[in-house]
Amino acid sequence: MSAILPPSEQVWWKTPVGKEEIVWIALALTWCLIMFAMMPIWHVYGKQNLSNEAYKTTPVQYEAKVKAMVEQHTIRTQSVGEMDVPVVAPPAGSDVYILGRLWSWYPMLEFKKGESYRLHLSSLDWQHGFSLQPININLQIVPEYETVITITPDTSGEFTIVCNEYCGILHHTMLGKIYVTE
């Protein structure tokens, strides 16, 4: 019974340490440093990083930007319940916007495979979770903050944005769409 008793020695700091502990600490520390190095290395060589670009905004200001894009680049609409949701195909390389609100993602986007887009994300009300499926990219969407990521879809098809931050009673109905064409 001695982890529940004071140490045997008055000066226990100088008691020699067993070999397995020393070897283990050396191995574990090496592994820790490798894991630490991996993150900066991926920033340099990896292709999937979260940009640090973000702005403080307001729901009104952000919604206006979304509307401007929708007015310019809508190619068709898709009916969801009683609403006609615009599907927007902005030019490659441009700034594109999605907003989250209770309980929908707006608008729908159409991308070209292999092109890059500056995707802006924000919320008009509560926090939401941008979860792009089945790709499985997940971002936190925070009201009054506008995130900008440069995204390059390298697969085509229909993709769904699931909300994965709890946002109230109809949270589980909140879906959006991104289409990627060849």
Place this chain on the structure above:
Amino acid sequence: MSEEKEERVPAMQRLLDNYFLLLFLGVTMPTVFYILWGVMEIVSIPIAK
């Protein structure tokens, strides 16, 4: 006699026996690196044009 004994206790052991110094370190470290630095990051986010 007792003073001599004190002196032989290594600094690291004395640190580990000093509860309030540990409390100070344990509260200061995350307050500075996590909270204060984090809050500074947030307030320095530029305003959207």
Place this chain on the structure above:
Amino acid sequence: MSQYRICPDTGLYFDRAGEGLMKANAVAGVVALLVAGVLALLVGLTRWPAIHYLGASDFYMVLTAHGLNALIFWIIFFEIAILYFASSSLLRCRLATPRWAWLGFILMLIGAIMTNVAIFQGSSSVMMTSYAPMEAAPHFYLGLILFAVGALIGCFVFLGTLVIAKEEHTYEGSIPLVTFGALTACIIAVFTIASGAIILIPSFLWSIDLIGQIDALMYRVIWWGMGHSSQQINVAAQVSVWYAVAAIAFGAKPMSEKVSRTAFLLYILFLQLASAHHILADPGVSSTWKVFNTSYAMYLAVLASLIHGLTVPGSIEVAQRKKGLTNGLFEWLRKAPWGNPVFSGVFLSVVTFGFLGGITGVVMGTEQINLIIHNTFYVPGHFHATVVLGTTLTFMALTYFLIPVLFRREMILPGLAKWQPYLFAGGMTILSLFMMGAGTLGVPRRHWDIGFAQATEMGLKFEFPGSAEMMLGLVGIGSVIAVIGGGLYLVITVGSIVFGKKIEESAGLMQSFGLPLAASCYTSEKPEPVKGPAADLEEHGSAGFEAPGTFVLAMVLLVTFVVYYFINWKYLSSVWPMG
């Protein structure tokens, strides 16, 4: 003059005032666990697609209550009991200011009840995290604030007891390792509660319209200073209990005081930085901040956990080998008391915490890998392995030790108690593994219907792969098994302290809830100061590998860790390029 009794079976010291507080806090914790467990079953049956038991609004309400009762109320009540035990009993010292300690207990109790009332009134289904600007009822926040103030009083009573013990020379040399681990938990708790105060008090004022708005990003960063650190209190507390059980069940001595205490020091300095795990997918906070904090400053707190992972079983191995169990690498383990729930609970906890909880926590806390995991079902999968298999299972094991020693009752149903840790750990392992599996397929956490029936009706369709649905079914099955295991724990412990045979004649029903035993059990004579055991003749560290079996197990963990870590990078590299 303070009064105390010495437990005739273990020689442990119990201060008359401190003993009542330990019991009261432990019992309150177990009641919270009962509530959390019932709610867990409802949550599990709802996320099981074939059953889908609750409606959406009930589900979100129940999930909110499950989180707070399990993660906060059960664990922190029990931890306060551990703090009092680790200070007063292990240092043979009277507990400092028992009246303040009772005040703290009452505040915690009122706070826990108040928050539960707010949730079940239906107006505070905001999840445990209550992310602004989603608003809960004012008494939701107020209850949490009262609970935190009570817990802070408990921390200061613990620190005060350490001061008294030092001044009154109730022990010789340094405090025991277990008390040092409890000190680590207490220090982390002080930071946790301070962060909680910084964010919950403004949230409360906002809910009664005294403050206009709360910045959502600021809320997240500071809230997680509390939310994640509160789980780091658990890590420190549970590791201390591991050391305590190794000492109690095997007479194990720490392999090296220096190494184990330094590992706790690394916790004190770095563990709390990992609150950043929750901010990795957030806007605007720089990668420098994220990388530094999420890695606990170069993974130094992970290093500490890896050290404890070796030294806890290692100290058991050394003790077992001294008893003559020296054949091969693993005789010491094969011949361990697997039928004793105090040991089996802790051992299962060490293994599952390491392999399931620890590895996945580090992987998902990697800045970029978090992009494929944030807010998916993987997250609760991970923390059911750390908090439930790690902390809750450890505390369950400790309870079996406390029933005779602290409550002075014999345990009822010892045959079932033997199986309880396996059942609970088995169910929870299934649940945790398949939650993580479903999360890898993108299934969101905190979600009532991943079939998206309502959205489909409106013309928006999405289906997860069939395997995701199957895994959610297995999560449901795991949750039912774990709830049976947890229910068994509640029946045995509550049954024992109410109906168990009295070891001490005066250990009546009221004594089980905090009243002292008969006066004749206590004495006021000054106890002998508690001393360390005699130093070994053959000193540690001289003769090469003393715990080769543990070393091999640790290497298995490390290899698993490395492989799984790089698999996740590989998976990340397959998603759309972004930057």
